[in-house]
Amino acid sequence: MFLHGCNYPWSTDGTTVYYGLDFGANVWGSHLGVSTRIAAVRADFEQIAALGFTVARWFVFCDGRSGIEYDERGIPAGLDPHFFIDLDAGLEAALRSGVRLDLVLLDFHWMFRGVTHRLADPASGVLYDVQLPEGRADVLLSPAGRDALTEAVCRPLVRRYGPAGARADLGAAILAYEFMNEPDFVVEEWERDLSPRVRRPLPFEVLAELVSRLSAIVHADHPGVLATIGCARFHNLWAWDDDALGLDALEVHSYPSSTVLGTPIAALDVRRDVLIGECPAQSAEEYLEFAVASGYAGAWPWSFSGTDTQGRIPVEPLRRFAQRHPDLVNSRASFI
Numbered sequence: 001m002f003l004h005g006c007n008y009p010w011s012t013d014g015t016t017v018y019y020g021l022d023f024g025a026n027v028w029g030s031h032l033g034v035s036t037r038i039a040a041v042r043a044d045f046e047q048i049a050a051l052g053f054t055v056a057r058w059f060v061f062c063d064g065r066s067g068i069e070y071d072e073r074g075i076p077a078g079l080d081p082h083f084f085i086d087l088d089a090g091l092e093a094a095l096r097s098g099v100r101l102d103l104v105l106l107d108f109h110w111m112f113r114g115v116t117h118r119l120a121d122p123a124s125g126v127l128y129d130v131q132l133p134e135g136r137a138d139v140l141l142s143p144a145g146r147d148a149l150t151e152a153v154c155r156p157l158v159r160r161y162g163p164a165g166a167r168a169d170l171g172a173a174i175l176a177y178e179f180m181n182e183p184d185f186v187v188e189e190w191e192r193d194l195s196p197r198v199r200r201p202l203p204f205e206v207l208a209e210l211v212s213r214l215s216a217i218v219h220a221d222h223p224g225v226l227a228t229i230g231c232a233r234f235h236n237l238w239a240w241d242d243d244a245l246g247l248d249a250l251e252v253h254s255y256p257s258s259t260v261l262g263t264p265i266a267a268l269d270v271r272r273d274v275l276i277g278e279c280p281a282q283s284a285e286e287y288l289e290f291a292v293a294s295g296y297a298g299a300w301p302w303s304f305s306g307t308d309t310q311g312r313i314p315v316e317p318l319r320r321f322a323q324r325h326p327d328l329v330n331s332r333a334s335f336i
Contacts, residue, residue, distance in 0.1 A: 001273055002291070003175070003298035004328050005055030005102065006048065006313060010062075010305060011041055017307045020107075022090065023060055024067025024083035027118045028129070033066070033086030034093075041090065045097040048304060051315065052322045052329035055175055056094065057102040057230075057277065057300055060087075061153075063109040064136045065116065068153060074117065074138055076148045079156060084167075091161070091170040098330050100175035102277075104230065105154065105214070111135045111186040112197040137200040140210065150213045155221070158214075162222035174225050179214045182232035182253065183207055193233055208245055215246030230277045233258050234268065241270040249297060251277030254287070261287070265295040273297040281310045285317030292325065 010019045011034060018032060025031040034041045048056055061067050067083040068076050094101050109115070115135045139145035161171040180186075184193040188201035215227035226248040229240050234252045241250065250272050254260045260268075260276060268274060275297035279287040284301040291299035306312030319335045321328075 001297050002328050003055050003275060003300075004053055004288075004330070005057060005275075005298055005300040006051070006053045007278060007300055007303040008044065008048065008056040008305060009059045009104075009303055010307075011037065011044060012305050012307050013037070013040060017305070020059070020062030020065040022058070022066075023086040024080045026066040027064075027116055029118070031082050033082055033089075035082070035086045035089040038089050038093070042093045042096070044304070045093045045099055048099055049097040049330045049332040050334040051313070051318050052333035052335070053099060054330045055100050055102060055298070055300070056304070057104060058090065059104045059107055059181065061105055061110075062107045063112065063115050064106075064139075070117070073144075074132075074136065075142075075145050076139065076153050078152045084160065087157075088167060088170060091167075091173040095170060095173040098332055099173075101173055102176040102178060102226075102228070103174060104178040104181045105157075106180040108180060108182045108185045108195070109135070110180070111137055111140070111200070111202065112195070113199050114197075134199045137198075137202070140202055140206065141200060146206075146210060146213075150210070150217070154214055155217050158217050158225075159221040165221070171222060171225075174222065176226035176228045176249070177214060177218050178228050178230050178251070179211045180207075181230045183229070184232040184236050187236075190236060193236070204239065208242070211240075211245050211247070215248075219246065228277075234260050234263070237268055237270055237274070241272055247272060249273040249275060251275055253278035255280060260296075261290055263294075276300065278302045281306070281313040284313055285321060288317075288321050292328075 021032045022034050069080045071077045112135045113133050115132045117132050159165050185195040186198050186202050188203045218227045228249045230251045232253050254276050276299040281301045287299035301313045322333050
């Protein structure tokens with residue numbers, strides 16, 4: 001298995017970075033989802049296909065700022081009315097371009113102090129913004145929060161696109177679901193990686209429970225779709241290889257601070273397929289050839305959006321890769 005993908009973590013119009021805003025209304029009371037910018041998103045996916053990619057990795061809820069309605073305790077009550085309109089539009093854009101999506105549900109920023117939330121004053125009903133000192137940790141650390149996230153958010157999302165769902169016609173656009181991007185930075189036991197911005201870290205057994213719940217939902221409600229996880233540090237990869245988690249494939253992210261370049265797949269000592277889920281855009285060609293030669297299931301450059309210091313993915317390395325490996329790239333690639 002080789003999956004030729006890239007990171008499309010969020011959309012951008014060149015001025016605004018829509019981190020966490022692509023799907024659903026947001027906590028500031030506005031709606032900036034992809035259905036309001038669908039022509040631009042379709043153009044992005046046409047370009048992703050033209051670059052040869054067959055997969056795009058797209059963040060969904062990020063730090064929880066959009067798409068989820070919360071009760072007075074800050075616990076998920078369900079998906080907001082705009083969420084599926086936006087996600088349907090995104091899936092349609094991907095499907096028409098021959099690109100499948102790896103949907104990343106949460107980002108590790110979910111647990112960071114300072115996450116913005118909107119509350120109503122109990123006396124006046126006036127809405128005001130607050131900075132959550134512990135992020136949305138209560139959702140993941142409380143049994144009620146975990147149940148709500150699983151049953152009111154994850155299950156209806158996955159079920160909608162499965163064979164019995166209301167939009168089963170869009171199900172082919174989904175390759176995989178990830179519970180969280182780079183959870184290494186929020187795990188209590190992983191002190192060497194734990195971010196100082198996380199005040200209430202997540203015990204691994206709690207995170208494992210959430211991951212296994214999502215895996216079970218994916219396998220039951222959308223069979224054939226993968227359950228995976230985006231691991232930031234390859235020294236933690238072993239922890240995700242447990243059968244109890246139900247993961248079908250593992251991701252490892254590789255940057256100069258923690259690189260897998262030169263590490264053969266056998267040295268990782270895991271039984272599941274491993275793909276390099278993030279790698280530097282400017283080193284895309286090196287990573288792609290290394291992945292093919294070393295048995296990795298893919299190497300996905302960060303990022304198509306190009307909104308951080310990594311920049312956008314250069315075209316020429318992708319052209320050369322497509323010419324050397326035409327069987328691995330999107331048939332709509334503009335240079336094969």
